[in-house]
Amino acid sequence: MKQLKPLIRLWPWVLLSLVLTIAPYFWVAQSTPANHQFLGSLINTGDLSVYLAAIRQGAEGAWLFEVTFTPEEITPKITYPFYLALGRLASPLHLDILWLFHGSRVLAGLFLMGVVAVWLHFLEMKAALSDAFFLIFLAGVGAGWCSHWVGIA
Numbered sequence: 001m002k003q004l005k006p007l008i009r010l011w012p013w014v015l016l017s018l019v020l021t022i023a024p025y026f027w028v029a030q031s032t033p034a035n036h037q038f039l040g041s042l043i044n045t046g047d048l049s050v051y052l053a054a055i056r057q058g059a060e061g062a063w064l065f066e067v068t069f070t071p072e073e074i075t076p077k078i079t080y081p082f083y084l085a086l087g088r089l090a091s092p093l094h095l096d097i098l099w100l101f102h103g104s105r106v107l108a109g110l111f112l113m114g115v116v117a118v119w120l121h122f123l124e125m126k127a128a129l130s131d132a133f134f135l136i137f138l139a140g141v142g143a144g145w146c147s148h149w150v151g152i153a
Helices: 005-031 045-059 081-093 099-123 127-140 146-147
Strands: none
Touching: 005 099, 005 127, 045 081, 045 099, 081 099, 099 127
């Protein structure tokens, strides 16, 4: 079995990526005027509201997601089971759903970074090439908020 020790050299880049993807949310949350409220999203606010609704429904005990953003009658379905499960976790632990959402987003990002790093490591290419691919991957992780700067969103 190939040793994973060489992957330690990637940790500074992982930490830098985390800081760069989390910092804008903290900055906006802290700089929001007192008479306004930051909803927790820099892009795709419509999607975030659906995810938070699923977490809230899970916290209320639901395992089926009910669409509440329409006047139409829609039967609850097994949609967003991950977010419903987060809600089930949030309720007994009295966790704030927005913090839980962002915490799970960060943990999922860390998991994905780890999977990609291990996969690149086992491809048996030169370390410099593997590191270059990993840095290119990191450049896109969680950087969707940057799309506003170039006029995409």
